[in-house]
Amino acid sequence: MDNSEKSALITPAYLERFHCLADQCEDHCCHGWRINVDKQHYQRLKYLYSADQNAEKTFNRCVALVEQAKRTVDCYATFNLNAHNECSFLDAQGLCFIQKQHGADCLPDGCRLYPRKQFYNGGRVEMYGALSCPEIARLCLLAEDAFDPVEKNAAISPQYVEYIPPNDASYYQKYNVEVRSWMIALLEKPTLSLSERLILCLYFAQGSVGFFHKTTVEDPGQSLQNLIETLNQPDKQQDIFNQFNAPMGRHVELMDLLLKLLSLMAAKPFAADIIHSCFGVDIRGRREITTMRSPQTVYQLYQENVKTITSRYDKRITLFFTHYAMNFWLSNWFCRSDNLFIHFSRFAAEMALLKFMFFQHKDIIVLAGHNDIDENKLDKAAVEVFYRYSRTVEHDSVLRAKMDVLIQEMLNEDLPLLLACIQF
Ligand code: SF4
Numbered sequence: 001m002d003n004s005e006k007s008a009l010i011t012p013a014y015l016e017r018f019h020c021l022a023d024q025c026e027d028h029c030c031h032g033w034r035i036n037v038d039k040q041h042y043q044r045l046k047y048l049y050s051a052d053q054n055a056e057k058t059f060n061r062c063v064a065l066v067e068q069a070k071r072t073v074d075c076y077a078t079f080n081l082n083a084h085n086e087c088s089f090l091d092a093q094g095l096c097f098i099q100k101q102h103g104a105d106c107l108p109d110g111c112r113l114y115p116r117k118q119f120y121n122g123g124r125v126e127m128y129g130a131l132s133c134p135e136i137a138r139l140c141l142l143a144e145d146a147f148d149p150v151e152k153n154a155a156i157s158p159q160y161v162e163y164i165p166p167n168d169a170s171y172y173q174k175y176n177v178e179v180r181s182w183m184i185a186l187l188e189k190p191t192l193s194l195s196e197r198l199i200l201c202l203y204f205a206q207g208s209v210g211f212f213h214k215t216t217v218e219d220p221g222q223s224l225q226n227l228i229e230t231l232n233q234p235d236k237q238q239d240i241f242n243q244f245n246a247p248m249g250r251h252v253e254l255m256d257l258l259l260k261l262l263s264l265m266a267a268k269p270f271a272a273d274i275i276h277s278c279f280g281v282d283i284r285g286r287r288e289i290t291t292m293r294s295p296q297t298v299y300q301l302y303q304e305n306v307k308t309i310t311s312r313y314d315k316r317i318t319l320f321f322t323h324y325a326m327n328f329w330l331s332n333w334f335c336r337s338d339n340l341f342i343h344f345s346r347f348a349a350e351m352a353l354l355k356f357m358f359f360q361h362k363d364i365i366v367l368a369g370h371n372d373i374d375e376n377k378l379d380k381a382a383v384e385v386f387y388r389y390s391r392t393v394e395h396d397s398v399l400r401a402k403m404d405v406l407i408q409e410m411l412n413e414d415l416p417l418l419l420a421c422i423q424f
Helices: 039-048 053-062 097-102 109-113 134-142 176-187 194-208 221-232 234-244 251-264 269-279 295-331 340-359 362-368 375-393 397-411 415-422
Strands: 005-012 035-037 063-065 077-079 116-120 125-129 149-156
Touching: 035 039, 035 109, 039 053, 039 063, 039 097, 053 063, 109 116, 125 134, 125 295, 134 295, 134 375, 176 194, 176 221, 176 295, 194 221, 194 234, 194 295, 194 340, 194 415, 221 234, 251 269, 251 295, 251 340, 251 397, 251 415, 269 295, 269 340, 295 340, 295 362, 295 375, 340 375, 340 397, 340 415, 362 375, 375 397, 397 415
Parallel strands: 005 125
Antiparallel strands: 005 149, 035 077, 063 077, 116 125
């Protein structure tokens, strides 16, 4: 079943370096996820597993049809999870036995592509990695040259997270590549601090709201160009920094937002543990309640930790969060959001949440208490935080939607609170 075709492709270096760690992986991608099977692959697998009674038994144990009323061509069946909440097709070594027995072409597209995400930008295919895979998180966050672009012709499965039609894209879609390219070039600018780069991104997002949004009917090209030229001027940049690059307060509201976001994820032990250790709240009611801390106290303790750790590892931590930001803007296309400002809000809230989880990670707290430098421990904690967060949120559409609603309700074009998020 080879339905691939050769296409012009651009991808970052980190994805070119990726190889699945299989049984050496600290987690694996078949844990706890619902894996959809399209009709074509369902029929193919049913045929392959009909050779004898044992094969048929395996198929019936591992695959379930979606109930008739909800069945579609793309979501025709699912793979059952075993008693360990893992895909039933995993063998004792944690390897996929469909792949072992019949090759990767027989896997449903989701399994075959993961952790790659494909996009079509109206001209060529772009491919990025999902940070929910720990190996992708390592390669993306830790290497200085992770985002060096790689251009080539490659075999592509025609399955896209986003697709911009080549001939009748809306104005909002049409400028997708230009806008993201400007954002990425800005995020990489070594002469500005990360906080300054994010302030310019925010200023751009806010400044574009009037003429660049989902329902734009007039060509926004000239207005976008003017805004970009203005923001590229060093004098203008300095004006903006003077205006915004100072603490804006609002930390109590920010801590409230973070606690609410963590509470939405509290079914995951890592989120419940942070709520317990930082806020003193036992959200799952299984432990003794420690002293509940005020948002102001939590913020002060967090800031002390940030100060200690960044005084030793500033460059490395800036690299993690710069690369996270780049991957966000490359692989979460703003065309999904009504305008750039709304999209920026989600990004800013997630940056703040990830920073909080990183600086409150138990190994980072230990590092803060020692004077010696241990970059390996720092890297390990970063990978764990980013991949666990991504694994929890990016593959759970219900949770994702709840978080987006909460972020919009609480940030709601509140510029000082957005600034507090990116300067956190
Ligand atoms: S999570 Fe990534 S490295 Fe681990 S098994 Fe899945 S694809 Fe391979």
